[in-house]
Amino acid sequence: MHGYSWITSPIPISFILLLCIAGLYLVSRHYAYRPIFSLLDIALNYIPVLTHEFGHVLFNRLSGGRVRDFVVVTTRRERNATGQQGYAVTASRSRSGHIITTLGGYLMSPIMLILGLYIQSKGQGALFIMLYILVFIYFTWKTSRKAVPLLIIAFLILIGYLGIQSENLTNYSFIYMLVYHFILGTLLGEIIQSTITIIQLTFARPQPEWDGTALKMLTKLPTVFFSSLWIVTNFLAIYYFIQYVLL
Numbered sequence: 001m002h003g004y005s006w007i008t009s010p011i012p013i014s015f016i017l018l019l020c021i022a023g024l025y026l027v028s029r030h031y032a033y034r035p036i037f038s039l040l041d042i043a044l045n046y047i048p049v050l051t052h053e054f055g056h057v058l059f060n061r062l063s064g065g066r067v068r069d070f071v072v073v074t075t076r077r078e079r080n081a082t083g084q085q086g087y088a089v090t091a092s093r094s095r096s097g098h099i100i101t102t103l104g105g106y107l108m109s110p111i112m113l114i115l116g117l118y119i120q121s122k123g124q125g126a127l128f129i130m131l132y133i134l135v136f137i138y139f140t141w142k143t144s145r146k147a148v149p150l151l152i153i154a155f156l157i158l159i160g161y162l163g164i165q166s167e168n169l170t171n172y173s174f175i176y177m178l179v180y181h182f183i184l185g186t187l188l189g190e191i192i193q194s195t196i197t198i199i200q201l202t203f204a205r206p207q208p209e210w211d212g213t214a215l216k217m218l219t220k221l222p223t224v225f226f227s228s229l230w231i232v233t234n235f236l237a238i239y240y241f242i243q244y245v246l247l
Helices: 002-008 015-030 035-062 076-082 095-121 125-142 147-165 169-203 211-219 223-246
Strands: 066-072 086-091
Touching: 015 035, 015 169, 015 223, 035 066, 035 076, 035 086, 035 095, 035 125, 035 169, 066 125, 095 125, 095 169, 095 211, 095 223, 125 147, 125 169, 169 211, 169 223, 211 223
Parallel strands: none
Antiparallel strands: 066 086
């Protein structure tokens, strides 16, 4: 069992590697309309979109609602046609439940980034990976589009099997480290990107339909109130990231 100590030991979090992944994420988002970058964008964007939509799902369930569908859009054509990267179809029992559900999307990425850094600092990073696996299993169960999730699950099972069978655990621990950085790096990129997007959507005229305007209609509070809440949460996550990695 000693050979598996890397699972329960803090891994070094590389500031440079996280910035590179986040930077690549932002570049791919910016040039998503170009063929090569569009594929890269979908690959890098998958976990952040899953996280965002799971935020809606989780907050919906916590407020007593029901989840009918849970989708991550994986084709550029559909993303361009609908303007959606993903969506969750939920049913809330009350107005307050609807408000809570809508709030959850933009809160989830900063929450997961902070959680990932904190859990790893305690030497329990495998729990964070397991948490995402559980989210993914739930997503696969609920989504109406099971082909891509099932392929990813098959890939994860294969990687897990090879890791268990591997005699070179050093290489496998390196894969574990890369996966951890990939998740945190894409979440960091999404937090930066979502901050920019929230600002753009808040001050766009005429205002498009998005979570902020939905909350405005539900609560009669100005959109900027909710935008400020999300942006402050994003900055708190970035502050925690800087404190954790650099200090």
